[in-house]
Amino acid sequence: MSTVTQPHAPPKETAHHDHVATRGSTSLSTFLSTYVFSKDHKVIGLQFLFSTLVWFLIGGLLALAVRWQVAWPWSDVPVLGKLFAQHGGQMAPEFYTMLFTMHASVMIFLVIIPILAGAFGNFLIPLMIGADDMAFPTLNMLSYWFMWPAFFFFGASFFVEGGAAAGGWTSYPPLSTSTVSAPGSGMGQTLWLLGLTMVGVSSMLGSVNYMTTIILMRAPGMTMFRLPMTIWAMFITAILQAFALPVLTAAGFMQLTDRLIGTGFFSPEGNIINNAMSGAGGGQPLLWQHLFWFYSHPAVYIMILPAMGMVSDILTTFARKPLFGYRPMVYSIAGIAGLGFIVWGHHMFISGMNPALGVTFMVATMMIALPSAVKTFNWLGTIWGGRIHYTTAMLFAISFVSMFIIGGLSGIFMAATPVDIFIHDTYFIVAHFHYVLFAGTAMGVWSGIYFWFPKMFGRTMNEFWGKVHFFLTFIFLNGTFFTMHILGAVGFPRRLADAYHYETFHHLQPLNAFMTWCAMGMVATQIIFAINFFWSMFRGPIAGRNPWNANTLEWTAPSPPGHGNFDFQPVVYRGPYEYSVPGCEKDHLMQTDPPHPAEAAAAAAAHA
Amino acid sequence: MDHDNRDRNAGSGGSPPGKIPGDTWADGLPKGRRWSGIAWSLLFLLVPVLGSAVFIVAPYYDHWLPKDVSVHGKSIDGLFYFILVLTGVVFLATELILFWFMWKYDAAASSKPATYIHGSHTLEVVWTIIPAATMLFLAIYQMNTWADVKMRRPRMAPSVEVVARQFEWRLRYPGRDETLGTEDDLFVVNDLHVPIDEDFLVQLKSMDVLHSFFLPNLRVKQDAVPGMKQPVWFKATETGTYDIVCAEVCGWGHYKMKGRVTVESRADFDRWLARIEAEQKATQRGPEEIPVAAAD
Ligand code: HEM
Ligand SMILES: [Cu+2]
Ligand SMILES: [Cu+2]
Numbered sequence: 001m002s003t004v005t006q007p008h009a010p011p012k013e014t015a016h017h018d019h020v021a022t023r024g025s026t027s028l029s030t031f032l033s034t035y036v037f038s039k040d041h042k043v044i045g046l047q048f049l050f051s052t053l054v055w056f057l058i059g060g061l062l063a064l065a066v067r068w069q070v071a072w073p074w075s076d077v078p079v080l081g082k083l084f085a086q087h088g089g090q091m092a093p094e095f096y097t098m099l100f101t102m103h104a105s106v107m108i109f110l111v112i113i114p115i116l117a118g119a120f121g122n123f124l125i126p127l128m129i130g131a132d133d134m135a136f137p138t139l140n141m142l143s144y145w146f147m148w149p150a151f152f153f154f155g156a157s158f159f160v161e162g163g164a165a166a167g168g169w170t171s172y173p174p175l176s177t178s179t180v181s182a183p184g185s186g187m188g189q190t191l192w193l194l195g196l197t198m199v200g201v202s203s204m205l206g207s208v209n210y211m212t213t214i215i216l217m218r219a220p221g222m223t224m225f226r227l228p229m230t231i232w233a234m235f236i237t238a239i240l241q242a243f244a245l246p247v248l249t250a251a252g253f254m255q256l257t258d259r260l261i262g263t264g265f266f267s268p269e270g271n272i273i274n275n276a277m278s279g280a281g282g283g284q285p286l287l288w289q290h291l292f293w294f295y296s297h298p299a300v301y302i303m304i305l306p307a308m309g310m311v312s313d314i315l316t317t318f319a320r321k322p323l324f325g326y327r328p329m330v331y332s333i334a335g336i337a338g339l340g341f342i343v344w345g346h347h348m349f350i351s352g353m354n355p356a357l358g359v360t361f362m363v364a365t366m367m368i369a370l371p372s373a374v375k376t377f378n379w380l381g382t383i384w385g386g387r388i389h390y391t392t393a394m395l396f397a398i399s400f401v402s403m404f405i406i407g408g409l410s411g412i413f414m415a416a417t418p419v420d421i422f423i424h425d426t427y428f429i430v431a432h433f434h435y436v437l438f439a440g441t442a443m444g445v446w447s448g449i450y451f452w453f454p455k456m457f458g459r460t461m462n463e464f465w466g467k468v469h470f471f472l473t474f475i476f477l478n479g480t481f482f483t484m485h486i487l488g489a490v491g492f493p494r495r496l497a498d499a500y501h502y503e504t505f506h507h508l509q510p511l512n513a514f515m516t517w518c519a520m521g522m523v524a525t526q527i528i529f530a531i532n533f534f535w536s537m538f539r540g541p542i543a544g545r546n547p548w549n550a551n552t553l554e555w556t557a558p559s560p561p562g563h564g565n566f567d568f569q570p571v572v573y574r575g576p577y578e579y580s581v582p583g584c585e586k587d588h589l590m591q592t593d594p595p596h597p598a599e600a601a602a603a604a605a606a607h608a
Numbered sequence: 609m610d611h612d613n614r615d616r617n618a619g620s621g622g623s624p625p626g627k628i629p630g631d632t633w634a635d636g637l638p639k640g641r642r643w644s645g646i647a648w649s650l651l652f653l654l655v656p657v658l659g660s661a662v663f664i665v666a667p668y669y670d671h672w673l674p675k676d677v678s679v680h681g682k683s684i685d686g687l688f689y690f691i692l693v694l695t696g697v698v699f700l701a702t703e704l705i706l707f708w709f710m711w712k713y714d715a716a717a718s719s720k721p722a723t724y725i726h727g728s729h730t731l732e733v734v735w736t737i738i739p740a741a742t743m744l745f746l747a748i749y750q751m752n753t754w755a756d757v758k759m760r761r762p763r764m765a766p767s768v769e770v771v772a773r774q775f776e777w778r779l780r781y782p783g784r785d786e787t788l789g790t791e792d793d794l795f796v797v798n799d800l801h802v803p804i805d806e807d808f809l810v811q812l813k814s815m816d817v818l819h820s821f822f823l824p825n826l827r828v829k830q831d832a833v834p835g836m837k838q839p840v841w842f843k844a845t846e847t848g849t850y851d852i853v854c855a856e857v858c859g860w861g862h863y864k865m866k867g868r869v870t871v872e873s874r875a876d877f878d879r880w881l882a883r884i885e886a887e888q889k890a891t892q893r894g895p896e897e898i899p900v901a902a903a904d
Pocket of ligand 3: 818819820854855856857858859862863865
């Protein structure tokens, strides 16, 4: 198995020469099947990674435009102002509504969800469980290619009449169902719904595959309770997706038919919008909110559980210490997933939903903070007594923990229904979800990229520039998002093109300007990351199989692994976190290392 | 350990980036320099330090909860402060522990191997039970305020009907007969008047899309849903004029859907109503000219 194809092997690779030769003759079709319509989970993972990183950039630029308007409303937009010059160089309010809608939609549906499950899930699952590929490689390929219609629909919607969707990423009807309600409620909104459906199809294909693969294709000896946390998280995420997605898909179709053939699922009787009767009526706007959040609350966990798993693995590797409380960690992920299905109403406390029902959702929401707390304490327990190595991956992982604490704690304010009356739909909410999603998940993703880059490309990223990237991102992100809590405390509403004409908010402009400066710094910092990424792909120091001396199975495969992943049959003897076993000559026992005499003694002593 | 890191298919091992020759521990990873471990832990110390500083300083610059002028607002704010203290303590404790562990367990600072430990039953139980009890307490403790604000509706006829539409607040006072939907109803736009120290009951509706009736100073927020009537009540405690904000995105003009609420004495309020009535009679404005939500 040493002559396997290695798609990203550098030219010096000796085992590669004969392949270059064979490839010469059938070049185009081989190229297509190796790099484009590949069924290899690693190539698909990287395809997801590159596509989502491109959308990450687009989403980031949209965010800067949003921030520009919030900080300096109605002032000419530099450079880009000419491109959409409806009013000289300044931004029209409908353009602003479109910007924040599409920023969130792109970030959630085209970046975070696909980068976690699509990129990392695909790349890591077979490698970490010791399988040669996914259970259904064709399905896997399709899960990537179904993203393209979504890319197309979202991308094209910017150019249709009226512009892209402008009803918020939550797309509440009747604003979103009535085509006359706003400029972006025309074709843009229809394309948005089609795009959303395609993302759903893609996720569903992936989810079926992940569940099957993890259940059926584990290497000999890899019991469920020897799985690394990354895999547990991916597994439970896949289950969440499988159960929650059908509801969103159905709701999306209902909204589509409301718009296209006037079914009126979500439009009430006798609604007059823009001086025109709208729709057949007989529907209920709140129905959409229930269906939407029934998916989208579990989805916020789809957007963080995999990052939690990856961070757990990275923390143990660089603390050289077993994970603290492996089983409690697994159970708390399961608890989050279970409770995650009965808390959706916390997005609707003041929506007009029965307030007594709100109380139930409030209690469930308070309870879901519990597994999050347990996880945090166990992460702290993991680095306690460790030997911490401050690599870039580790710094990002530690910052995940530090920032998740903030995001989790702000959740408690909002879970308290009376307080939520005041802070709902203010920047407090914006602060909350950026702490969990940007300061949490995105930092976890960077941690994962720096950590698994050697496995993906056979080379390591530059550590010095990695740390510069970390440092600046960390500073700027807190500058941008921490202050949002303060805006929220004043009641500063989200999604307003200009709030300074209100007496209550007119003094908040300087703070907003500060935040926008930080946001610009944050986006600019990513140039460092991009250069480091591409430079290291081709020029970085070549990594061995196991540059971090980690324990899990992917580090026993070549870097990058060839087609079929392993050049031997991995057999698993232990859990993934056997670091610093007393009496053992190396400080890590890989999952495949044969049983070691020191192990039994250490285990006995540890449990005594 | 295999030092030939050019051999990509070598066994376990290979060199980490930026390896400092001779400076390795049994874990085979570069030991790093002590000052860098110190610097990184200090960076994370900034989180609790600056984090609490921001919350302490902000109120002095008036970047804080706007002045509350309602009865129930007192208990909402009280709850806010209670949670702030609670989460503040947890925030400081966890972030400081994180900092301390980073400082202390830096590989460069110790020559000992990491502690071989897989967890602790006792600790898991402790740190599950304590937060669980706290959260449960918090859940029960706040229920009364919620019930006051959203469930125990005062027994009275609506003092005003607020109909939201893109992008204004249409108000209808019941007039002398104190009944909405009759001849003598009074119509106003964006200019809500409220008598002080009296229960005030709003009947909230929307004509078109979702809106949210947000009175920051009265700690009131309620979505207006077309097809539904939402009761909203409060008791204002201080005279003055405050903002009405729309807090649910309702289209391009959402940002300018601004109204004002004036809290005044009963006498001033009655005088204002009488003036509106006179103006309305004089200009013959009636329900026909100002459409209100069709679903009544
Ligand atoms: C500690 C546990 C958490 C609690 C108690 C909690 C609570 C809440 C509550 C009550 C809301 C609704 C607030 C409102 O709109 O008035 C909310 C919003 C939100 N939460 Fe959390 N949350 C928690 C963790 C998370 C996590 C882990 C994520 C994501 C990874 C997340 C993502 C979001 C998002 C995206 C929203 C806002 C959606 C929107 O309105 O656009 N939350 N959270
Ligand atoms: Cu939620
Ligand atoms: Cu609005």
